[in-house]
Amino acid sequence: MIMKRRSFLKACGVMAGYAVLTVNVASEAFAAAMSFVALRQKSVYAADANPKIYTYRKSQDNPMIVKIYNHKDGFLHDGPCGHKSHELLHTHYIDRSAKLAALKAKGYKLSI
Amino acid sequence: MVPADLSAIHPQAEGSMRLVEGVMSRNYAPKDGTDPDKITFVQVDADKCEACGACEEFCATGAIQSINDDGIHQVVDPAACMNCGQCLVNCPYGAIYEGVSFVDELFAKLKDPDTVVVSMPAPSVRYGLGECFGASTGTYVGGKMHAALRKLGFDYIWDTEYAADLTIMEEGTELIQRVKEQGQKDARPLPQFTSCCPGWIKFTETFYPDLMPNLSSCKSPIGMLGPLAKTYGAEETDTKPKKIYTVSIMPCIAKKYEGIRPELNDSGFSDIDATINTRELAYMIKAAGIDFNSLPDQDPDPVLGESTGAATIFGNSGGVMEAALRLAYEVLSGEKLNNPDIKVVRTHEGINTADVNVPNFGVVKVAVASGLKNAAKLCDEVRAGKSPYHFIEIMTCPGGCVNGGGQPLDPEIQASLFRSTVAQINKRFRARKIKA
Numbered sequence: 001m002i003m004k005r006r007s008f009l010k011a012c013g014v015m016a017g018y019a020v021l022t023v024n025v026a027s028e029a030f031a032a033a034m035s036f037v038a039l040r041q042k043s044v045y046a047a048d049a050n051p052k053i054y055t056y057r058k059s060q061d062n063p064m065i066v067k068i069y070n071h072k073d074g075f076l077h078d079g080p081c082g083h084k085s086h087e088l089l090h091t092h093y094i095d096r097s098a099k100l101a102a103l104k105a106k107g108y109k110l111s112i
Numbered sequence: 113m114v115p116a117d118l119s120a121i122h123p124q125a126e127g128s129m130r131l132v133e134g135v136m137s138r139n140y141a142p143k144d145g146t147d148p149d150k151i152t153f154v155q156v157d158a159d160k161c162e163a164c165g166a167c168e169e170f171c172a173t174g175a176i177q178s179i180n181d182d183g184i185h186q187v188v189d190p191a192a193c194m195n196c197g198q199c200l201v202n203c204p205y206g207a208i209y210e211g212v213s214f215v216d217e218l219f220a221k222l223k224d225p226d227t228v229v230v231s232m233p234a235p236s237v238r239y240g241l242g243e244c245f246g247a248s249t250g251t252y253v254g255g256k257m258h259a260a261l262r263k264l265g266f267d268y269i270w271d272t273e274y275a276a277d278l279t280i281m282e283e284g285t286e287l288i289q290r291v292k293e294q295g296q297k298d299a300r301p302l303p304q305f306t307s308c309c310p311g312w313i314k315f316t317e318t319f320y321p322d323l324m325p326n327l328s329s330c331k332s333p334i335g336m337l338g339p340l341a342k343t344y345g346a347e348e349t350d351t352k353p354k355k356i357y358t359v360s361i362m363p364c365i366a367k368k369y370e371g372i373r374p375e376l377n378d379s380g381f382s383d384i385d386a387t388i389n390t391r392e393l394a395y396m397i398k399a400a401g402i403d404f405n406s407l408p409d410q411d412p413d414p415v416l417g418e419s420t421g422a423a424t425i426f427g428n429s430g431g432v433m434e435a436a437l438r439l440a441y442e443v444l445s446g447e448k449l450n451n452p453d454i455k456v457v458r459t460h461e462g463i464n465t466a467d468v469n470v471p472n473f474g475v476v477k478v479a480v481a482s483g484l485k486n487a488a489k490l491c492d493e494v495r496a497g498k499s500p501y502h503f504i505e506i507m508t509c510p511g512g513c514v515n516g517g518g519q520p521l522d523p524e525i526q527a528s529l530f531r532s533t534v535a536q537i538n539k540r541f542r543a544r545k546i547k548a
Contacts, residue, residue: 040249056421
């Protein structure tokens with residue numbers, strides 16, 4: 001194939017462009033993902049600060065929170081971390097490390 | 113609002129696969145009593161895996177790894193997987209699927225007139241859902257989300273954000289108690305870790321069980337709203353608790369694991385009956401033929417619906433910390449916090465630490481970690497007894513729940529595939545040139 005000087009230069013330009021633009025593609029992709037997350041984060045803080053969306057900005061000011069903890073007749077009248085709270089809203093955790101040890105004993109290598 | 117007609121929607125066979133907002137998902141709703149550790153919530157379709165290894169890079173535990181000489185990846189065992197789905201949302205080939213989906217079961221419950229279906233959407237859902245209907249990244253669609261849930265036929269539009277406010281009351285109070293009891297016999301240890309994030313909880317239970325006493329005993333917001341719906345909510349609305357079917361709507365895959373934890377039954381029933389994520393909610397809205405963009409903005413139902421800005425920031429890394437400090441500051445100092453913005457704890461990536469001066473009390477030392485690799489660093493510090501902090505917030509997904517494994521996909525990731533393919537070709541071209 002005979003290539004004219006002009007098309008040769010154009011091809012060189014395109015290749016050089018790709019070579020320059022695609023340096024560190026992995027880190028570029030990561031940065032793009034974070035800007036995507038940043039947009040969502042920004043929107044969250046904007047809603048928090050927007051009185052048209054949220055009248056109150058502190059949990060203790062939520063009228064329904066005040067209602068549920070009301071000392072007289074609230075459902076959780078003994079207050080945060082009270083008896084009823086412990087029954088319904090608190091939990092315990094389960095040691096799952098044996099399953100991990102079994103996995104490692106089988107020869108699996110994990111990164112932690 | 114008249115609910116949409118769901119009569120044309122029929123369940124698919126259990127185990128069948130379908131595409132949900134760009135992610136393959138297996139129609140499987142685990143029955144009560146199934147051991148969550150034996151369920152694969154996230155797995156690689158070996159036929160679609162191109163052995164690029166992106167998933168492995170985003171996995172903090174190494175649960176997803178190459179299983180043969182071709183470099184095909186798999187989640188090797190559910191015990192090592194925290195179900196966060198960061199591999200799934202970062203796979204450029206769409207090769208990773210979800211193993212659990214309650215969508216068909218939920219449609220059946222919505223159609224059943226005898227079941228009282230309760231919606232419980234997490235904060236972040238309202239910052240992602242709109243993207244499935246053409247809105248730009250991060251658009252807030254809370255009002256439309258509530259309207260869509262009503263239109264789908266949910267009987268009570270309750271909101272996990274309300275429970276986020278409740279979590280602050282409980283977890284903030286617990287922190288203040290822990291600080292005060294230091295030096296006493298049987299004092300609970302500091303730092304206190306947040307307990308909202310289900311990937312992080314399983315991570316502690318699996319890799320750092322010795323730090324379980326540092327975890328706040330508070331359930332996550334959804335863990336609180338489930339039992340409240342079937343007790344307090346049932347009382348307030350005069351509903352029989354056994355008729356109530358609670359639906360956790362999350363930006364998350366690990367919440368599906370949390371939802372079937374057998375110990376979460378404090379209402380006398382299974383506290384959380386079903387868990388779906390943002391993508392699945394969008395799928396259901398589309399399947400029901402609802403025109404999302406033309407919906408009016410609506411409020412949630414009272415009692416378990418109202419929420420504050422402190423609740424909505426739970427979706428961001430550093431948000432639980434900021435919300436907790438808005439309470440702790442006022443309780444510890446006895447003064448009003450005039451500006452609720454505590455920007456120093458807002459975290460985009462990595463580890464963020466801050467000293468917060470509280471009048472009449474002193475310095476509260478806090479740390480926020482985004483991503484489990486960063487969490488492990490803070491855990492090692494606590495294990496070595498060198499952690500100076502009072503309170504540590506951990507989120508499994510970098511940036512927080514807004515970037516959860518159940519959120520709409522970032523279109524850039526699959527688009528970046530084109531650019532990386534070009535890069536690979538260039539690399540080979542250059543390598544050849546050097547050899548020659």
